[in-house]
Amino acid sequence: MNYHWNWGIFLQQVQSGDETYLDWLISGLGWTVAVALAAWLIALVLGSLIGTLRTVPNRGLAMVATAHVELFRNIPLLVQLLLWFFVVPELLPRDLSLWVKQDMPAKEFFTAVICLGLFTSARVAEQVRAGIQSLSRGQKMAGLAIGFTLPQTYRYVLLPMAFRIIIPPLTSEFMNIIKNSSVAFAIGVLELTFQARQMQEDSEQGIETYLAVTLLYFIVAFSANRGMALIERRTRVPGYIGGAK
């Protein structure tokens, strides 16, 4: 094995500018976190709505929700990203299409956020549906029996329980969205994977670069995990396995 280690590389300047390689990685980390959090917001809101709709008695609504899930689950993320970036602008009305292609600010960022948000919303929807269906039928009946309307039953009886039950799988999805945000490099978002590739080519210190970036991903994903664990502890329901006494 013939490799020249150089751990000081991070503090050296990049070949074309005043920044150091560390600056590149830190700005990459910022974009990774920004893409992941913004997409998570979309995924959580839309996923909850779609997942809930999959369980309602209205068959038309349930079918629309199922179609959403099947569509976004059965196409690879990278292919979806390329579709959003190259194909969708062509389908818009002429003026809007031109604006998106030429003037839209931070186009890559918003494309990545929408794509990742919708992709993950299908997965969140499946978790929400599983959570609602794991509740005993009596809960819904009880809600309706005391005079709640169906939306009220969902709002005050079913969803508060379902969301608490699915926090562990939602934690996995949250960590997945951070990892999946790396795909955004393909359309030129300057996130961590993009910066890693750039730094590797610029510095030719691949191992140090990838070790540092792997560590950064690890730290972000682990923080997300701990954050969700905190929420999980604070929202425990007494009387369930793992619940508060």
Place this chain on the structure above:
Amino acid sequence: MSFFTQFDFSVIAPSLPFLWEGLKFTAKLTLIAMAGGIFLGTLLALARLSSITPLAMVATWYVNLMRSIPLLMVILWFFLVIPIFTGKPMGAETSAIITFTAFEAAYFSEIMRAGIQSVPRGQVYAGQALGMTYWQTMSYVVLPQAFRNMLPILLTQTIILFQDTSLVYAIGAKDLLKAAEIAGKNYGRPIEMYVFVALVYFVICFALSYLVKHLQARTAIVR
């Protein structure tokens, strides 16, 4: 809306043989990574559950590490690091096969661990009472049941794996997506190619997940 006048889907037909080559590599990568991943994953799961502490610790670390890094980073890692160790450059295709096998082993191992743990402990005692060795108990009693219990989840993971193979794009291996991209460039019609390839992925994944659903109903053990 000038949807159909603006797009020219006639470029699909002449590029089909080329796309077929790409799909063949995608399928090959998926199948090798599935077989290798399930085999290594089962060994990892057995290691994690074994009473030999160092072995269990190494397996746990490997699985947790792989599961906490983006697949894309792992693909770049292997592509970069393996040639440094072996001293000679390696093709993107070979690198992709090694990477996916090693990466999927971690995910399959978690599924197999759950499968092994779903087998009642009495089954192990029964095997031991018959005088079977550890490997005999595992391969004749525990693992067949674990496989059967986990078959739908193993196949679902394989569908995810099939979708994830599109990420070899990053190192330039010629899979279905890369073939579509090249064909799109050659004909000056990338948009149509992306739409077509998305359709191909969708049809395959949708059909497979439908099959898995049916299989799930058929293989369920009545208790």
